[in-house]
Amino acid sequence: MGSATEWSPDCASALKQHIHLLNYLAWQSKPIKQVVTYEDKEAALAALSKLSSLPPIVTPHEIIKLKSSLRDAALGKAFLLQGGDCAELFSYCADDPINAKIKLLLQMSLVLIWGSNKPVIRIGRMAGQYAKPRSSPTEMVDGKEIPSFRGDILNGFDPAQRHVDPERLVTAYFHSATTLNYIRGQLTSGIADLHNPLDWDLGHVQDEGLQKKYSQIVSNISESLRFMRTIGADTSGQLQTVDLYTSHEGLVLEYEQSLTRKLKHPAGYQSSLSDDGKGWYNTSAHFIWIGDRTRQIDGGHVEYFRGIENPIGIKVGPSMKNDELVELLDIVNPNKEVGKVTLITRYGKDKVESMLGPHIEAVKKSGHVVVWQCDPMHGNTHSTPEGIKTRSFNSIFSELSSALKVHKEHDSFLGGMHLELTGDAVTECTGGSEGIEEEDLSLNYTTYCDPRLNEKQALELAFLVAASKGA
Ligand code: PEP
Ligand code: MN
Numbered sequence: 007m008g009s010a011t012e013w014s015p016d017c018a019s020a021l022k023q024h025i026h027l028l029n030y031l032a033w034q035s036k037p038i039k040q041v042v043t044y045e046d047k048e049a050a051l052a053a054l055s056k057l058s059s060l061p062p063i064v065t066p067h068e069i070i071k072l073k074s075s076l077r078d079a080a081l082g083k084a085f086l087l088q089g090g091d092c093a094e095l096f097s098y099c100a101d102d103p104i105n106a107k108i109k110l111l112l113q114m115s116l117v118l119i120w121g122s123n124k125p126v127i128r129i130g131r132m133a134g135q136y137a138k139p140r141s142s143p144t145e146m147v148d149g150k151e152i153p154s155f156r157g158d159i160l161n162g163f164d165p166a167q168r169h170v171d172p173e174r175l176v177t178a179y180f181h182s183a184t185t186l187n188y189i190r191g192q193l194t195s196g197i198a199d200l201h202n203p204l205d206w207d208l209g210h211v212q213d214e215g216l217q218k219k220y221s222q223i224v225s226n227i228s229e230s231l232r233f234m235r236t237i238g239a240d241t242s243g244q245l246q247t248v249d250l251y252t253s254h255e256g257l258v259l260e261y262e263q264s265l266t267r268k269l270k271h272p273a274g275y276q277s278s279l280s281d282d283g284k285g286w287y288n289t290s291a292h293f294i295w296i297g298d299r300t301r302q303i304d305g306g307h308v309e310y311f312r313g314i315e316n317p318i319g320i321k322v323g324p325s326m327k328n329d330e331l332v333e334l335l336d337i338v339n340p341n342k343e344v345g346k347v348t349l350i351t352r353y354g355k356d357k358v359e360s361m362l363g364p365h366i367e368a369v370k371k372s373g374h375v376v377v378w379q380c381d382p383m384h385g386n387t388h389s390t391p392e393g394i395k396t397r398s399f400n401s402i403f404s405e406l407s408s409a410l411k412v413h414k415e416h417d418s419f420l421g422g423m424h425l426e427l428t429g430d431a432v433t434e435c436t437g438g439s440e441g442i443e444e445e446d447l448s449l450n451y452t453t454y455c456d457p458r459l460n461e462k463q464a465l466e467l468a469f470l471v472a473a474s475k476g477a
Contacts, residue, residue, distance in 0.1 A: 032313070033259055038306035039299060040139045040257060042160060042170060050172040050260075057176060057264035062289030063133075063183050064252065066315070067272045072251050072292045073317040075127045077345030079377045079421040085124050086348065086379055086422025087115050088253060088293075089464065090131025092456035093138050096158045099181045104188050105197065106429020107132060110461050112198050112248060113206070114468035120227050121472020128250045131426070133185035134291045135254040136178045137261075138455055139299045155454065159258055163454050175261050182290065186252055193247050200231050200245040210462050211439040220469050253319075256294035259310050265290040266314060277315060278341035285315040295319030295350060298384070301326075303333055312338045319348040319424075324357045324385065328368035335374045348377040350424050354385025355404040362412040370418070379422035380409040387456060390444045396457050399437030403470055410474060423471065426456055427464040438463040 044050035078084035089111060091098065098104070107130060115126040136159035145154045153168040155161060159178040160170050196202070206224045211217040234240060256262045269287050271277055277285045288294055298321040300307040311318050320334060331349075339346045349369070353361045358380075369376060382405035386397050406423060413420045433449045434457035436442050442463075451457075459467065 031263070033263075033306040033310035036304060036306040036309045037302070038259065039302065042156075042258060042260070044170060044172050046172060050175075053172040053175040054260055054264045057179055057261065060179060060265075062267060062269070062287070063179070063186060063265065064289055064292050066269050066275075066285075066287050068251070069287055069292050069316050070272050070275045071249075072127070072129075073315075073345060075125075075249075075345075076317045076348065076377055078125070079127060079348075080345035080375050082419045082421070083124060084127055084421075085118055085122050086127045086129065086377055087111065087118060087468075088129040088131065088379065088422060089114070089425040089427045090135060091428060091453070091458060092131075092135075092426045093155075093157055093454045094132060094135035094254075095163075095454060096136070096177065096181045099185045099188075101188075103429065104132075104185060105192065106461065107427075108189060108192060108197055108250060109204075110427065110429045110464055111250065113204060113465060115248070116200075116204075116227050117223060117465070117468040117472045120223060120230070121468075121474075127422075128248065129253045129293055130189070130250055131253055133189065133252040133254075134178070134182040136181070137255060137257040139255070139257055139297050141299075157257075157455075159261065175258070175264075178261065179265070179290075182252075189250055189252075193250060196246070198246075198248045198250075201235060203228070211466075212441070213439065216439060219473065220466070223469055223472065251292040253291050253293040253295065255297050256288070256307065256311065256318075257297060257300065259306060262288055262290060262294065262310065271315075278343050278346075279313070279315060286313050288314045288316050291316075293317050293319065293348075295321060295348070297321050298323040298325075298352065301334065303330065303337065308334065308337060317346055317348065319350045319379070321381070321384070322349050322351045322353075322365065324353045324361055326361075326365070328364050331365055332368050332372040332374070335369065335372060335376070339374065342374050344375040345377060347374070348379050348422065350379045350381045351409065352381035352384040352424075353405070355382075355401045355408065357385065358405050358408045359412060362409060363416055366413065366416045366418045370416075377421040378409075378413060378418060379424050380406055380420055381424035382406045382409070383424075383426045383456065390447065394444075394447050394451065396444065396447055397435045399435055399442075399459075399463055399467070402435070402459070403467060406467070406471060407474065410471075425459060425464060425467070427459040427461075428453075429461050431462075432458060432460045434458050434460070435463060438466050 079086045111128050118126045136157045138157040140154040144151050147165050155163045161168050266288050382402040386401040
């Protein structure tokens, strides 16, 4: 386990001298898991100082707009679709991968709107998902023990780049800002304009029954859009563009801290944390979440997260106890703001049935109203005999179906899904209509961390969830 000593108290006070804005440092007095040791402390301070002087990447207005949409998801009036890479690389900050992901999230959301009859909130694991928690600080590569890859924000995947380089913190900011700038530009330039026909290539679906089922959904969606255009229903301009928010795991707290600013609340927003018209906003992304490895009640991450105005997520794995879950909610959301917290459950297909029900009941009894989001990826990872990390499409859908069922049984509802996906034609997860087998995984296996659904698998999952009408 790491300790807080790296940044507190000496570094914290040095940091304060460097950075006038940093006065919310309570998290540094708590134990910090996955802590980063910067050998070059001067360079680290310089990087954080630079970050603290750069403008916000996102604004309070956008953050609060998302929080208010998530309130709808918590109340069963909207559905949250969140997805993107496990580890976003700086090199994904390029035209094609960004466009492919925007299009995929848009298409999936249309399918889910069709299936659920509810608005869909889209959040990308994009524009900042650069930090990865690791189970071990080192790994063996070619018979040599080297530091593990911790994400582009800290070190490089190349074995020669595994030392932590603080300049990467600043590089992360610029890649994040550039990615979001391009997303914003594309959204206002028609990439999500539903007046244009979408390309729904279903040629890979060999099963005739499935091909028919999916084609029927696509034709229903296309027909509805045509009808709305014909009758001129789009008076609000909603067919021209959509919202796409950004998110990442809030892991490297010194990075998150440097982009946390005391800013004026948007007009009309009543904060439950402060009443002086201002609040602490994490301006690195609209939504950040606490990982399953860093959610300790008395840890630095929970301490940091409890102070910000942003909507937040908490990963809930199989080791979470019922009372621990409620205690966590009480700490990060003492005023029980509806939709402030998204619980991202990731038990695995064999554990979801026994664990989700008691968690739902415990949260209900506590009076907290959360967004229940299913992450069917992280509890369903396994390695092939050749040592390739993969996930099967069937296991992923199985955890989702079970989550839908358990929520229904407990008079609750699934408020969203959280996926690792890419718009590229990768072969990282097995199954789906293309019939990817374990032998095919090496064809185009490009992830630097966990296996992602490819475009066709992700869309198919949306079809299946929509068809089960449970969303
Ligand atoms: C992740 O979302 O990539 C991740 C590391 O998840 P978890 O914290 O649930 O293991
Ligand atoms: Mn992952």
